[in-house]
Amino acid sequence: MYAQDTVVNPQPVVVDSDTISAASELSEVVIEAPRLVRKADMDLYYPSESAVANSKNGMQMLRNLMIPSINVNEALGMVTSSGEDVQLRINGRVSSIDQVKSLLPETIKRVEWIDNPGLRYNGATSVLNFIVANLAIGGAVMTNAMPALNQAWGNYFADFKLNSGYSQFEVWGRFKLTNKIKSHREYKETFTYPDGTSISRNETSRGGIMDNSMGNFAASYSYIKPDTTVLMVDLSYFKKFSDRFLYKGLLSLSDGTDDILLHDMHGDKGGTPGLSAYLEQHLPGKQILVVDFNASFYNGRSYHDYIEQLDGGDLISDVHTLIKDRNQAYAVEANYIKNWNKSRLTAGASYTANRNRSVYENLGGQVFHQCQDKAYFFC
DSSP states (O other): OOOEEEEOOOOHHHHOTOOOOSEEETTTTEEEOOOOOOSSSOOEEEOOOHHHHOOOSHHHHHHHHHHTTEEEETTEEEEETTTTTTTETTTTTEEEHHHHTOOOOOGGEEEEEEEOOGGGTTOOEEEEEEEOOOOOOEEEEEEEEEESSSEEEEEEEEEEEETTTTEEEEEEEEEEEEOSSSEEEEEEEEEEEEOOEEEEEEEEEEEEEEEEEEEEEEEEEEEEEETTEEEEEEEEEEEEEEEEEEEEEEETTTTOOOOEEEHHHHHHHEEEEEEEEEEEEETTEEEEEEEEEEEEEEEEEEEEEEEEHHHHHHEEEEEEEEEEEEEEEEEEEEEEEEESSOOOOEEEEEEEEEEEEEEEGGTTTTEEEEEEEEEEEEE
16 A cells, blocks of 8 residues: 655756756746655655745745645635645644745745545645744744735735744734725526516626725744654634625616616624644654644624615615624544554544524524534544
8 A cells, every 4th residue: 555755856957848847947046846755645845945045935935846736826825736725734733824924934844745635634635734843043024915006905914933942932913905895796597487487687786895804813832843742832813804795786677677776785793712732742663642622712793784676765675684603613633643664554533512602683682502513533
């Protein structure tokens, strides 16, 4: 089932119509291909000096690694493979795009590419794991801004790190601005009655706006001694300042009925504090123990107003929904990993719990509860 490890070192080659170069040349900057080690269950990419020198953050480093089948979109903050999202991890722990962006290129020792992950990775189609070592001493400040010049849209990011020995203290924040962006939609639908007759409604846009502003803020501590001990504790807060879609349209009916004015507005807002902790301990005999814990609490509200009205003022549809939500989520997972020269055993257990409470204010304050518990074991 498992093959011998293979080491691939980049060598200078001559480029012609039948040869692919081991380097990528862009704007007179040559980035050498990384050293590649093929293992039975993953590929290991070791960044070259030129890749580190020409990268400002973890996302740029990932792009410069030139991993086949990986698509890195910095503007949209997406990493995909064959059209599917790639699960991102840092030292084995599931991480976000923002956390990858905050990585210093010189701290990335290798990147593990797993295109056939098992149950340990919670159903992911593929996984990228950044193996990172903290700087011995010092710190770093990283900022990034991507504003639009002609409308209120943009992404803004700032990160501060302070290192001492194997320890690192970090504070970072991200703000996404989308405020009163113009939008429209076109829609056509046909209804067929039991007697075979039908009627069509053709929707014409009369304009709309969209708001979608949110922020992430976090403070964390990590102790990283690669291939020995990894400890991470993270406090975070996600705030959705405004997520609103307002649309106005005109419905024309095929039976000649007077046109209908349409008003559709929906959105939500709220905040989610979170706590996560991760421990990876390497034991004698090529054994690894991994424990991962996450908890979050959401408090917010959502609403939807939908009105269809004749030009004379008569209402056809008048629907209003207002829901207050309080949702809790907890998850803990433990894994035991045993490595041999040509094989690996992974055994683990996972437990997740979700508690949701919704108050429908438009229904006289009725309360709805949902609970879900799930546990599974794998080997």
